Amino acid sequence: MRIRLNGSLAHFRPDMHPTHGPQVWPWWRLVSFGFVRLELVAKPSIGWRLWVYTRWGAGFGDLVLDRRNLRAA
DSSP states (O other), X not given: OEEEEEEEOGGGXXXXXXXXXXXXXXXXXXXXXXXXXXXXXXXXXXXXXXXXXXXXEEEEXXXXXXXXXXXXX
């Protein structure tokens, strides 16, 4: 089994800000988290994505547990 990590902060750029969430938050709320399962990961592997939304943009980090048998001859 291998562990793969990936992430992006691209949604902090002004032209890629999310169009939901932070614009309607109360003044005191600065950050929110979203945890989703990645469905496009090849079976039997599994993966999750953690989204971090702020008033200034968004970013995510992926965790994929690669369970494929890579030693098959």
